[in-house]
Amino acid sequence: MITTKDVEHIGWLxxxxxxxxxxxxYAGQLNSVLDYFGQLDEVDxxxxxxTFHVLKVNNVFRDDEVTGCLTHDExxxxxxxxxxxxxxxxxxx
Amino acid sequence: xxTVAQTLEAIRNSSVEDVLNQCIDRIESGTFNTFITVAxxxxxxxxxxxxxxxxxxxxIPIAIKDNISTRGIQTTCASKILGGYVPPYDAHxxxxxxxxxxxxxxxANMDEFAMGTSTxxxxxxxxxxxxxxxxxxxxxxxxxxxxxxxxxxxxxxxxDTGGSVRCPASFCGVVGLKPTYGVISRYGLIxxxxxxxxxxxIASNVEDMTLLFNVIAxxxxxxxxxxxxxxDYTKALVDDVKGLTIGVPEEYFGEGIDPAVEKSVWxxxxxxxxxxxxxxxxKMAHTKYALAAYYVIAMSEASSNLARFDGxxxxxxxxxxxxxxxxxxxxxxxxxxxxxxxxxLLGTYALSAGYMDxxxxxxxxxxxxxxxxxxxxLKDTDVLIAPTMPTPAFKLGEKISDPLxxxxxxxxTVPINLAGVPSVSLPCGFSNGLPIGxxxxxxxxxxxxxxxxxxxxxxxxxxxTRSPEVA
Numbered sequence: 322m323i324t325t326k327d328v329e330h331i332g333w334l335x336x337x338x339x340x341x342x343x344x345x346x347y348a349g350q351l352n353s354v355l356d357y358f359g360q361l362d363e364v365d366x367x368x369x370x371x372t373f374h375v376l377k378v379n380n381v382f383r384d385d386e387v388t389g390c391l392t393h394d395e396x397x398x399x400x401x402x403x404x405x406x407x408x409x410x411x412x413x414x
Numbered sequence: 415x416x417t418v419a420q421t422l423e424a425i426r427n428s429s430v431e432d433v434l435n436q437c438i439d440r441i442e443s444g445t446f447n448t449f450i451t452v453a454x455x456x457x458x459x460x461x462x463x464x465x466x467x468x469x470x471x472x473x474i475p476i477a478i479k480d481n482i483s484t485r486g487i488q489t490t491c492a493s494k495i496l497g498g499y500v501p502p503y504d505a506h507x508x509x510x511x512x513x514x515x516x517x518x519x520x521x522a523n524m525d526e527f528a529m530g531t532s533t534x535x536x537x538x539x540x541x542x543x544x545x546x547x548x549x550x551x552x553x554x555x556x557x558x559x560x561x562x563x564x565x566x567x568x569x570x571x572x573x574d575t576g577g578s579v580r581c582p583a584s585f586c587g588v589v590g591l592k593p594t595y596g597v598i599s600r601y602g603l604i605x606x607x608x609x610x611x612x613x614x615x616i617a618s619n620v621e622d623m624t625l626l627f628n629v630i631a632x633x634x635x636x637x638x639x640x641x642x643x644x645x646d647y648t649k650a651l652v653d654d655v656k657g658l659t660i661g662v663p664e665e666y667f668g669e670g671i672d673p674a675v676e677k678s679v680w681x682x683x684x685x686x687x688x689x690x691x692x693x694x695x696x697k698m699a700h701t702k703y704a705l706a707a708y709y710v711i712a713m714s715e716a717s718s719n720l721a722r723f724d725g726x727x728x729x730x731x732x733x734x735x736x737x738x739x740x741x742x743x744x745x746x747x748x749x750x751x752x753x754x755x756x757x758x759l760l761g762t763y764a765l766s767a768g769y770m771d772x773x774x775x776x777x778x779x780x781x782x783x784x785x786x787x788x789x790x791x792l793k794d795t796d797v798l799i800a801p802t803m804p805t806p807a808f809k810l811g812e813k814i815s816d817p818l819x820x821x822x823x824x825x826x827t828v829p830i831n832l833a834g835v836p837s838v839s840l841p842c843g844f845s846n847g848l849p850i851g852x853x854x855x856x857x858x859x860x861x862x863x864x865x866x867x868x869x870x871x872x873x874x875x876x877x878x879t880r881s882p883e884v885a
Contacts, residue, residue: 328759335717335762336724337755338743347759353818354760358706361776364783371778372785374609374639375595375834376858381638395502401731410726411735 323351415588415618415881416568418625421474430464430473430517437475437519440566444884446542446551448561450480451488452520460517469515471629476511477561477570480521481528482613483602484508487518491604492526492536495729495749505602506637507571507613507630514629522570523557526751527720528578528606530554531823534814535753542810543585544882545848549807552582558616559586564884569626570616575607576708577802577827579614580839584802584851587841587880589623589868590616594858595834596641599634605719607712608639610831619878620840620869624648627861641859650862653873656690658863659795665701666800666826678843678850679801682871686799689874691867696795698787701829703780708828709821710764710777716754717761723749756817781832788833792857797867801826802839802851826853836861838868841877849877 325344328351332339339347393406402409424433438454457475464473478484481491483501485508490496504512511518525535533556534540541556543549544564551560555572559582562570572579574592583590591614598613605611615626624647633642662683667676683693725731725745732748735741750758764773791798804826813820830837835858842852852871856864872878 323763327763331759331763331766332743334766335758336721336739336742336746337750337758338740338747347756350756350817351760351763354709354756354821355763357818357821358710358764358773358777361703361706361710361773361780364700364703364776364780366776366779366783369779369782371775372781372832373778375785375832376641378596378639378641383635391502397727398502399499399728401725401729408726411738411741413738 323348323355415562416565417618418474418568418622421568425473430461431458433473434458434461434475434517434519437567441519441561444564444566446544446547446560446564447539448523448541448557448564448566449477449520450490450492450523450538453487453518456486457517457519464515467515469513470625471511472515474516474569475519475567476516477520477522477558477567478508478518479524479555479558479572481524481573481604482507482571483604484518484521487521489521489604491528492524492538493750493754494537495723495746497730499728503602506599506634508602510630510632516569519567522555522561525554525556526754528554528573528575529716529753529757531581531820532814533557533582534810535751537751540810543807544884545587546807549809549848550585552585552803552807554578555616556582559583559588559590562586562588562616562618563882565881568618569622572614572616573603573611574614574831575611576712576831577824579616580802580827580837580851580853581824583616583839585807585849587849588616588618589620589838589840589878590614591623591627591838592830592836593627593631593861594836596639597631597859597861599637599640601634601636607715608719609715610712620865620872621651624651624865647861647865650865651869652866653870654690655686655867655870658691658797658867660686660691660693661696661791661795661798662693663696663698663701663791663798663800665698668825670804671801672805672845674843674845675801675805675850679799679852682842682852683799685875686867686871689870694795696791696798698791700780700783700787704784704829704832705821705825707777707780707784708824708832710773711781713757713761714764714774715761717758717765720754720758725749753817784829785833788835796856796863798855800853802853806845806848806850830855834858836864838864840868840872842871843877
């Protein structure tokens with residue numbers, strides 16, 4: 322059972338700010354969806370390997386060669402705030 | 415609806431520019447909110463360079479779902495958080511379309527970040543269904559399907575994570591394909607659930623859909639899940655199903671199916687039988703668990719994929735910065751819509767310590783059983799046929815307030831994405847004036863057989879010739 326306190330914590334983990342009045346609504350919705358997910362418990366998966374990828378593929382390697390890439394201006398062109406050609410981020414500490 | 419052949423004929427009789435201008439006029443006067451961005455300027459510029467182009471889609475206008483990156487054209491994923499974002503590069507499919515001569519007329523409306531079954535979660539307002547504007551066009555590629563149904567463009571691209579090409583194709587009475595996972599490069603597709611999603615072609619008929627598929631399919635070294643090998647899928651446009659065995663999975667005709675949908679799909683199976691195919695019922699025992707497995711996997715992958723939206727390198731940035739965590743959390747709270755937040759929260763929870771085995775790993779094991787169901791069912795059948803959607807298009811607002819009810823609508827489309835097999839939806843009937851979609855599924859990499867089946871059905875019925883009355 323997910324409580325409003327749990328929703329707040331999940332929101333913190335997911336970097337999603339929650340308003341106090343939203344917590345109860347999300348808790349209700351999350352509980353009903355998780356209840357539904359609970360039906361997976363009925364399935365016997367003893368000895369069944371998980372499918373991470375539907376095709377039997379292996380790692381793909383390529384030669385370590387320099388190819389074309391975005392210019393500095395293209396790479397930073399969509400940033401809302403830049404300074405001296407860098408992305409400008411808020412303080413971390 | 416408009417076909418590629420009609421568009422090429424119109425170009426021969428006038429010019430690429432004339433045909434493009436007519437297309438843009440139709441889009442701009444349209445009332446179904448099919449586009450987020452109309453790229454009039456770049457489209458006209460491309461049209462001006464089309465003289466002498468010999469590509470298979472030379473001069474053909476095409477709409478692109480707004481989660482596929484287009485160099486120089488705003489790409490928002492129908493989200494506030496990406497408003498104003500202009501990709502500095504083209505997706506692989508866009509490079510291929512441009513090489514084939516197609517002209518990108520704009521970015522089609524969709525559910526925010528491709529999360530939805532109705533195109534109601536778009537930040538830019540819902541798309542309306544051209545067959546009945548009070549109803550949804552399906553989702554999440556609702557704009558892509560509705561623009562073809564409304565005769566605005568002959569072709570469009572969508573993306574299909576749990577049915578997002580086939581659902582709107584079904585609700586809008588057009589043809590849409592979800593190819594085998596890996597056949598079309600996902601380079602430049604803004605990821606939602608990367609182990610499930612594929613870009614898919616949408617058109618008014620099977621031949622045009624195949625023509626478009628032929629252009630965009632093929633290996634791309636920039637997508638490590640892209641599969642090598644090239645095929646000419648147009649060779650599969652054969653009006654003949656003699657000797658083909660169709661499997662009909664009873665689990666796809668379950669609780670909640672509309673009687674008109676059930677009848678139309680069975681009529682379709684019998685029509686193919688008259689044309690020389692045989693059919694048998696097949697069992698797919700784990701189908702009832704597909705929805706739960708799909709949503710666990712999709713939401714888990716979404717919570718990871720959408721972590722990149724922090725407002726620093728692109729997208730929404732708020733006026734005032736606080737510390738890192740607060741700034742990041744506020745941007746995302748204001749930038750993402752309700753459905754996206756709900757899925758990120760559920761995915762974060764499903765991947766959190768103590769729950770990963772219970773939800774995510776369990777869902778991946780159930781996925782194996784669902785994949786095996788397909789392998790078993792397709793051992794002695796060539797294709798499987800079932801309804802695409804259990805009902806025709808529902809009304810706007812009818813399901814959006816109850817997430818679980820909305821998720822249930824995907825019951826017949828999500829197993830295909832879990833198994834990675836190809837599936838096409840095409841019109842097979844009408845109920846109270848609303849289109850019904852028939853779904854043809856096949857083995858991995860056997861798009862040719864589902865195209866052949868769909869083409870034969872289409873050539874011997876007239877459902878694809880009907881268009882909604884658009885003012």
